[in-house]
Amino acid sequence: MTWKKMLTVNARLLFVALKKLRDAFTDLLPIILVIAFFQLVVLRQPLPQLGEVVLGALLVVTGLSLFIQGLEMSLFPIGEAMAHALARKGSVFWLLSFAFALGFSTTVAEPALIAVAGEAAKIASQANLIDPSEESLRGYALGLRLTVAFSVGLAILVGVLRIILGWPVHYLIISGYVIVMLMTMIAPEEIIGLAYDAGGVTTSTVTVPLVAALGVGLASSIKGRSPLLDGFGLIAFASLLPIIFVMGYGLIVFG
Amino acid sequence: MAFFIDFAKILLATCRDVLPIIVLITCFQLLVLRQPIPHLRRLIVGGVYVVIGLALFLAGLEKALFPLGKIMAAQLSDPTFIYGSEAAVVQADWKAYGWIYLFAAMVGFATTIAEPALIAVAYKANKVSAGTISQWGLRITVALGVAVGISLGAYRIVSGTPLYMYILAGYLVVVAQTIFAPRNIIPLAYDSGGVTTSTVTVPLVAALGLGLSSTVPGRNPALDGFGLIAFASLFPIITVLGYAQYMHWSVNRSKKSPKEGNHAI
Numbered sequence: 185m186t187w188k189k190m191l192t193v194n195a196r197l198l199f200v201a202l203k204k205l206r207d208a209f210t211d212l213l214p215i216i217l218v219i220a221f222f223q224l225v226v227l228r229q230p231l232p233q234l235g236e237v238v239l240g241a242l243l244v245v246t247g248l249s250l251f252i253q254g255l256e257m258s259l260f261p262i263g264e265a266m267a268h269a270l271a272r273k274g275s276v277f278w279l280l281s282f283a284f285a286l287g288f289s290t291t292v293a294e295p296a297l298i299a300v301a302g303e304a305a306k307i308a309s310q311a312n313l314i315d316p317s318e319e320s321l322r323g324y325a326l327g328l329r330l331t332v333a334f335s336v337g338l339a340i341l342v343g344v345l346r347i348i349l350g351w352p353v354h355y356l357i358i359s360g361y362v363i364v365m366l367m368t369m370i371a372p373e374e375i376i377g378l379a380y381d382a383g384g385v386t387t388s389t390v391t392v393p394l395v396a397a398l399g400v401g402l403a404s405s406i407k408g409r410s411p412l413l414d415g416f417g418l419i420a421f422a423s424l425l426p427i428i429f430v431m432g433y434g435l436i437v438f439g
Numbered sequence: 440m441a442f443f444i445d446f447a448k449i450l451l452a453t454c455r456d457v458l459p460i461i462v463l464i465t466c467f468q469l470l471v472l473r474q475p476i477p478h479l480r481r482l483i484v485g486g487v488y489v490v491i492g493l494a495l496f497l498a499g500l501e502k503a504l505f506p507l508g509k510i511m512a513a514q515l516s517d518p519t520f521i522y523g524s525e526a527a528v529v530q531a532d533w534k535a536y537g538w539i540y541l542f543a544a545m546v547g548f549a550t551t552i553a554e555p556a557l558i559a560v561a562y563k564a565n566k567v568s569a570g571t572i573s574q575w576g577l578r579i580t581v582a583l584g585v586a587v588g589i590s591l592g593a594y595r596i597v598s599g600t601p602l603y604m605y606i607l608a609g610y611l612v613v614v615a616q617t618i619f620a621p622r623n624i625i626p627l628a629y630d631s632g633g634v635t636t637s638t639v640t641v642p643l644v645a646a647l648g649l650g651l652s653s654t655v656p657g658r659n660p661a662l663d664g665f666g667l668i669a670f671a672s673l674f675p676i677i678t679v680l681g682y683a684q685y686m687h688w689s690v691n692r693s694k695k696s697p698k699e700g701n702h703a704i
Contacts, residue, residue, distance in 0.1 A: 211558065214549035215504060215639075221545075222511055226538055227520075231507075240503020244553075247495030250488045251555055252562075257485025260563070261478065262464060269472050278471050282463070289459035295452060296641055353626045354617045361610040368603045377602055377665030384668035385641055387633045389493060390456055392556035396563045396630075411567045413623045419560075420629030423672055 204249035212244055255393055263397025264404075271405040276348065279402075283344040286398070287422060288337030290391040297332055300385055301325040304378050311374055313438050328433060335429035336386050339421035340395065346417065347402050347409060353417040360424040367431040375434030382430045383423040395419055442502070449501070450494040457490055496555070497638060508546065509646040515542050516647075516654045533597045540590045543647060547589035547671060550640040551582035560634050564627055572627070580682045581631045581675040588674030589644060592667040596651045599658060602666045609673040616680040621687045628679035632672040644668060 223231055231237060270279045291297060305325040309316040314324050346356060368376060387395075395418050403415035468476050476482065514520060515538055551557060561574040595605060617625060644667045652663040 211553045214545075214552045218542075218545040218549045219504070219507055219511070222515070222538075222542055223507075226542075227511065227514055233503075237503040237507060240499040240501075243495050243499030243502065244504070245499075247492045247497070247499060248553070248555060250492030251496060252492075252558060254485045254488025254490075254492055255559055255562075258482045258489060259485070259559075261485075262476075262482055265477060266464060266467065269474070270467075273472065278467075282467055282471075285463050286460075289463055290456075293455060293459060295456070296637075352622075353629060357629055358614055358617065361614065365603075365607055365610065368606075374662065377662065377669075380602060380606060380669035381665045381667075384633070384635075384672040385637075387556065387637060388456065389556045389559075389637050390460065390489065392634050392637070393559035393563075394460060396560050400563060400567055410623070412564075413626060415567060416564070416626035416630045418630070419633040420626070423633035 201249075204253060205245060208245040208248040208252070211248060212241060216241065251389075259390070259393040260397045263394045264401030267398050267401030268405045271402055279344060279348070280341050283340040283398070284337040286337075286391075286395070287340035288333045290388065290394075291336040291386050292329060292333035294386065294388050296385045296388065297329055297382075298325075300378070300381070301328040301332075304328060307378075308374065308438075313372070313374060324437065327437065328430065331429050331433040332382055332386055332426045335425040336422050339425040340398075340418055342425075343399065343418035343421040344402065346421075347399060347414050348406065350409060350414065353414075353420065357417075357420055357424060360421075360428065364424070364427050364431075367428055367435075370435065371431040372434050372438045375431060375438065379427050379430035379434065382426040386426050387419055387422055392419060395422070442498075445501070446494065446498045449498050450490070453490050453494045453497070456493075457486070461486075493555070493638075500639065500642075505642055505646075508643045509650075511542070512643070512647040512650045513654075515539055516651045518654060518656075533594065536593070536597050539593050539597070539651065543593040544586040544590040546643055546647065547640070548582045548586040550643055551585040551635050551675075552578060554635060554637060554639050556634045556637045557581060557631070560627075560630060576682075577627075577631070577679070580678050581635055584631075584675030584678035585635050585640065585671045587678070588670035588672075589647075589667055591674070592670035593647065593651060595666065595670075596648065596658060596663050597655055599655075599663065602669070606669060606673065609677065613673070613676050613680065616677065616684065620680045620684050624680065624683035628676050628683065631679050632676040635671055635675050640671060641668060644671060 220231070223229055266282065270282060273279075302325050305314070305321045305328070308314050308324060309321055314320050342356070346353065371379070396416070399418045400411045400415035403409040403411045403413075409415075464476075468474065516536075557578055558574075561572075561577045564572045564577060565574045591605065595602065620628070645664075648667040649664045652658040655663075
């Protein structure tokens with residue numbers, strides 16, 4: 185490579201990196217504005233540890249731009265490549281196993297879920313719903329985690345089956361809503377808030393892009409499916425089924 | 440030095456997050472598909488970017504923004520700030536919590552804009568729709584939904600009304616909107632409910648919920664502390680469907696677009 189060429193390549197790389205950093209900064213700007221506004225105008229207090237906050241913000245911006253770059257290079261292509269390869273293989277069994285394993289394995293070790301399950305066990309023992317011994321607390325939290333992970337696996341499986349069969353997403357989701365409401369009527373009161381929240385915390389930052397790529401890749405490799413109409417919807421199932429299953433878990437454990 | 444230990448811990452946790460995915464994909468490639476992984480080098484470099492990027496992102500949030508957000512949530516829900524005196528308040532007056540609602544809405548909006556999972560889905564939706572769905576349009580619509588949702592959720596905690604009533608009402612609105620909304624936006628709208636709440640939003644919103652339910656007189660953190668995330672996952676569905684309906688309606692009315700079915704967000 186000649187000198188001149190190397191220089192242009194480097195300049196272009198630098199330009200791309202700077203643009204990514206600027207985008208990430210724009211993403212973070214609203215948080216900075218909200219915190220500054222409430223701290224200075226409403227609470228009328230100086231920002232504590234300003235240096236740390238600035239350093240933290242720089243880390244967030246750098247991390248976010250690296251993450252987005254990596255997303256385009258790895259998570260998206262591998263998700264779509266797996267979807268294409270499994271669709272070409274033509275085995276529904278392996279496709280569904282992959283879907284279930286993806287949902288289950290990424291959820292069962294999810295830190296947010298572990299934290300929420302531990303918290304929920306503490307609250308349940310305070311309310312005298314379960315035995316306050318260490319062992320029963322751990323058992324309850326583990327049962328909750330397995331329930332949520334199983335339901336997310338099942339949700340991705342059902343979502344993939346829906347793409348293969350071409351069912352419209354809204355019938356499934358609306359039936360899910362009806363089940364949630366019916367379960368709410370009979371589920372113990374203490375589990376309802378937790379169950380509703382469980383739907384939201386299951387889908388982590390690494391799982392979402394992979395699942396989105398899986399759906400879109402699958403929809404574009406099956407004839408007659410539109411990526412926009414059929415490719416999306418997997419995450420919606422993954423946030424709905426845990427609500428139903430956690431209420432079911434509450435019914436069994438507390439019932 | 441302490442910072443580097445923290446960062447190493449977060450990096451390790453992120454690796455553990457990614458580990459099941461790596462194991463799963465490798466197993467399927469080698470045992471089921473029986474073919475080498477295409478573009479392996481690029482994938483590995485990209486994977487390293489994802490892990491390091493996410494770890495830096497989380498370390499930065501934990502270093503600076505989360506503590507601040509949590510302190511602010513506690514300060515704003517402190518009875519002495521709200522009622523202006525140390526006097527014990529027996530009955531919560533929902534009108535006194537104006538700043539809380541505003542804070543909840545703005546935190547919901549701001550954290551959703553920075554949510555990496557939403558950025559990823561918006562990017563994908565933009566590619567798949569050949570540009571008719573704009574990334575910023577989708578992200579802002581979703582963020583507005585989260586803002587309204589969390590603000591209403593904060594009101595619910597203050598007023599002590601039952602969670603399921605709001606969720607039921609929300610579901611009914613979603614079902615009604617689904618009947619009238621343009622069909623090709625529906626799956627994306629449903630998905631946007633689930634992607635809004637991950638790494639950035641959950642910790643801050645959970646802190647707000649627990650802070651509120653433990654300081655508002657007559658509330659029990661066990662019963663009232665949960666539920667904010669449910670609001671944040673429901674309302675974006677309503678705003679995204681609503682925005683698509685509005686675009687559909689305005690395009691139809693002006694008759695500028697000859698193409699049916701291209702509803703840009």
